[in-house]
Amino acid sequence: MAASMVGVLAENVREKVASCKVLVVGAGGIGCELLKNLVLTGFVNIETIDLDTIDVSNLNRQFLFRKEHVGKSKSQVAKESALRFNPDANIVAYHDSVMTSDYGIDFFQKFDIVMNALDNRAARNHVNRMCLAADRPLIESGTAGYLGQVTVIKKGLTECYECIPKPTQKTFPGCTIRNTPSEPIHCVVWAKHLFNQLFGEEDPDQDVSPDTADPELTGEAGQTALDSDAKKDVTGGIERKSTRGWAQDIGYDPEKLFHKMFRDDIKYLLSMEALWKKRRPPLPLDWNNLSHTAEKQDDQGTISDQRHWSLQQCADIFARSIDTLKTDLAKQGDGGMLVWDKDDDAGMDFVASAANIRAHIFGIAEKTRFDIKSMAGNIIPAIATTNAIIAAVIVMESLKILSGNIDTCKAVYLNRQPNPRKKLLVPCALDKPNPKCYVCAPKHEVTVMLNTQKMTIKQLDDQVLKGGLGMVAPDVEVDDGKGTIIISSEEGETEENNDKLLSDFGIQNKSVLKCDDFLQNYNLNVIIVHKEKLEDDQMFAIVGDLDELQAKIEAENAKDQGETTTNNGHAGTSNTEVEEEDDLMIVDDEPQEVPAAKKRKLDDVSEETPSKKMKKMGDNDTATDDDVLVIG
Template sequence: MDTLSAVPCVLSKAVREAIVNCKVLVVGAGGIGCEILKNLALSGFKNIEIIDLDTIDVSNLNRQFLFRKEHVGLPKAEVARNTVLNYNPLLNVKAYHDSITTSDYGVNFYKNFDLVLNALDNRTARNHVNRMCLAADVPLIESGTSGYTGQVELIKKGYTQCYECQPKPPQKSFPGCTIRNTPSEPVHCIVWAKHLFNQLFGEADPDQDVSPDTADPELAADAGKLALIDDGVDVHRKSTYLWAKEIDYNAEKLFNKFFQDDIKYLLSMENLWKKRKPPKPLAWAEAASHEGDIEQENSEDNPKTEEMQAWSLSKCSKVFASSVSKLKEELSHKSFLVWDKDHKEGMDFVTACANIRAHIFSIAQKSRFEVKSIAGNIIPAIATTNAIAAGLSILHAFKVLGKEYEKCTPTYIRQKSSSAKTLLMAESTLIKANPNCYVCTEKPSVNVSVNVTQMTVKEFETEILKKTLNMIAPDALLEGKNVVVISSEEGETDINNDKTLQEIGIRDGSILKVDDFVQNYELTIYITNYVPSDITQPQFKVDAKSEIYKPIQEVNGDESDINGKSKMDSNETDDKMATSSEDDLIEVIEAQDAVDDPQEGSSAKRKKSNVAEEQRGSTKRRKLDSSEEQDDDLIMLDDDDILY
């Protein structure tokens, strides 16, 4: 077969030849990655490399179509490779079962490729690939989805903004293992409680397992085995639904299984608790007799208080038992129940379970009102959106191979709520790099304001260099003194860890040269001593420009703007052009028109007026947003959320 015959004929000869001869790297073989790989293979790409750190979970099968039941437990990258080879055995496909963030994949690795396609689910990896592609000067196509929305954009040095040019909103997405093993925020417990509702009363969904996750990457392979033998916990973890039926939804037994036995099992996974506070198993008897807030117990007469106040533990267990019994009764008339935040019993059940779990993990309690607003916003991954994003990625790839970078404008998948239509919105021009970006400018630098007499070197490394500035293995040199104050070599500078910055010579006006060899990234940090005036002020500030040291309200403006779709709106809109299609289901529309949509309009318009502020405040917001890395297994969206 002529190698070009498989290549879409509508493309120019040059692009068709490039497709056959180029080498591409796909990072992530999950929801979008599988679709991208299938598209690449069927569009005539011949040299493909795939990297994914994970193995196949049963919950992946509903949308990661390169995988089948018999592949569960096997490395995603390798199975994906074998499946695309079945499509075309002449392909040259290499698979890596590994994390892209390890130092094995340095700049020279990236230089092997004409194009990198990201199909990731977390910011750490996205930041990293962004930095590596900039360093290697390889075009990167970045994609992300969230429920029915998504986006795809080209990142190309000298042409476009990079992944880190604009601030990202706080992440609201969680890996399955966080939900099942190591919750650290109320929302993790709420997601878990909703899953428990579905396991007990709803439709079975393997994505929503609530039992401890033994495939957690933090665990050694044999973790938790001891507990399986010792504790008499149900090793086979038979269907929760069947088991609950067998015990006739006995509240005490259910309670003891989910809040005592499963927690004991989690405790046996010792690796998880080396750096975290371990959970405390809770028995039914203990919870029911827990000395709660007595006033609260009496608040049942006052529905307002009841709704707005976090319940005591004994109240949670009471509500748990009563809602279980009512839901059981309801289930006896139906084949399954569908969770709805406006369904009283379901909402009671979730509030109680979420708070009991929060108590076990020493997480703040939430009122029924708060739980309702959080629980109502959780949305799952949608296969169709992934497929659209992957299709757009390939269309971008064609343009990149044809060197038509200017045509490769960011494209957004949006849901139009007034009808069932999906909208694809394309920017009319590329979004240029933020001149203050601390990643893609020629000599990146930031100002860090911090209390040098209080912050320790370890905190500086963890909170600022790693969590805020997204470094992986930083080495920091104190300029002038030429002293390495933080080293990526294990143990080399541990002696500094507990000293304050001042104690090791970092003061107001100090300059640090920080180098992350894993990311091929160098950053100059200018230190300013800063003492927060009160506890509402941030502990430290990271800014690209000194003039943005202003009171928080002044910089951030309306809180909702922080979560705005800054990318769409950071462009001038006078010349928004995109083709319009007659297609019934999917429309490609002019971005300007989207602003007129009642659903999109208010946020888009509001955000446009904040462009200057977005530019100025970008790095500061990043600091304020500094949160633990999370991936996108489950995503919570506000109307205004951008995607990744």
């Protein structure tokens, strides 16, 4: 009797597998393994979407792709390759972004299950919200090196992807990047910013020039130099203009660029004597008097990317890469720009050489091109075996859903080492929805703390609503009784508001913004709490309970006024304000494994980046940007 019942249940699941419709979002490392598993398990109605094209570095682990596929659509090639395992399957491929308006609620409602094989937080947030709106189960997944995670998300039954706040990312103030670097990563980011200033999309927040607003500059040297020559560039008597404009005027001459960045700017920094009282001062360089240090002896047997460059080699590579990038930029025509890509040799050479030259100047350990490529891409290496295991777990969880036993689904974590019970795969019970989640809880309300007299409407749109709260195309109305619309998703309707401050629209402490994102079928009331200065020099902070926040603010205000003391008995102090958009967010180290006795979320373990993917690091591989911890 029991055996026959099992047979009936198995047959029922097989029928559902054959008839259900599945959406696979992402056709990279996990996505390739997942598509193969699905067609071999009996799933025949599958749709997959991926924006990316195939790169050579994908081929060592995304086994549905071959050398002849390089440059082609990942989703389309994955479809064609998966059909070889089961020609009877009906697979539809979209070479597109899942975050466009073409894939709304109606699109998601076509499917019985949605499976994520994504690489970034923004897309994960979006699919999470679409599945909640469409009331469809979502299987979320991710890998980072030997670590992996699979969890099931179902509206009203489990916590959603955004129920648990993501870890705060490590940040460095912009003045550290521009004035006082102390780690190799500071030099790498400076070099990437310099690339954008010269060849890419110019961003004032990525200016690489010395920062005269550095809070440590107790002396007057920097400001005096600026005040005395307001119309001239303090580092060389050059009229103030964009870095690219100046570079174009000098014809992108490598020697002049070198002297501007690595001699004149450094001399200007040295004039800020207060910076160097407790630091090793930087050493300006001259193009015609560089150290001709030979490569290290132990470098000779290694691959070229893992050899240490001498300072002269760095200068030579710096010059060659500039010549190549200048030609590439000219091909873009007037107003054109280049996008930095770790797999573009000239762009990578530029960043590696510039970062090492700057590191030498500041007495920081210089890195190989291999190491810099890793840092520049915030890499955690992709491992094919991890992707295969996680893809298999996704299918196992989908069978539970189709059998009607979604309550038996687990969050499954893949560890690097076995736990005390000798298990590498650790299943954990799914958590209930967070009643204070501003995405899946019935009360769509969140409190955001910021300075209304300093934040612009554009910063609110780009950094708070889209960056912090995961919206895609919000419309924002001030709940002031007048229905003032400050942000519209329709292009051109509210652009004149971009540079205005929130306070210009009467937005102040306890103001409420009514935000609607029609693409996500999501609305949210944002309660604004005005605060002059935030902790850790943040530009804004997303918080939960307003009453708890108010109590915290009152305590902090008392502390700022000297009415309270810290634990050690000294009066509390506040940091000098540095706006967040002037800060650099750095990806932290590889996440820890999930301990056996305690469940730990790995929400920021990502599978692969949306551009070109990374190889598994081996003896002959180059570190490239594939699997990263997502920056929020």
